Amino acid sequence: MRSNQLSREMLLDFSWPHLVGYGYGLGVRTMVDPRKGKARSTIGEFGWNGAAGSYILIDPANQLSIFLATNL
Numbered sequence: 001m002r003s004n005q006l007s008r009e010m011l012l013d014f015s016w017p018h019l020v021g022y023g024y025g026l027g028v029r030t031m032v033d034p035r036k037g038k039a040r041s042t043i044g045e046f047g048w049n050g051a052a053g054s055y056i057l058i059d060p061a062n063q064l065s066i067f068l069a070t071n072l
Contacts, residue, residue: 001025001026001027001028002025002026002028002030002044002046003025003030004023004024004025004030004032005023005024005025005026006023006024011023011032018049019037019049020036020037020038021033021034021035021036021037021038021039021041022037025046027048028046028047028048029046029047029048029049030044030045030046031043031044031045031046041057041059042059042061042062043061044059044060044061045057045058045059045060045061046058047066052070052072053068053069053070053072054067054068054069054070055067055068055069056068
């Protein structure tokens with residue numbers, strides 16, 4: 001589920017500014033290149049940016065998980 005499913009060509013089209021360095025698995029974003037994304041995340045960190053301000057991050061390598069929800 002969290003393994004990148006996008007081909008090299010698809011990654012070129014996956015160019016949202018807030019997802020630089022990420023690929024996409026089966027329903028979740030997944031970190032594939034932390035240097036490109038200028039992120040401190042590890043390869044394999046995954047999560048979901050949901051509607052109305054929800055944000056989920058799971059980093060198995062660092063044993064870290066975050067769930068953020070805002071009330072609009």
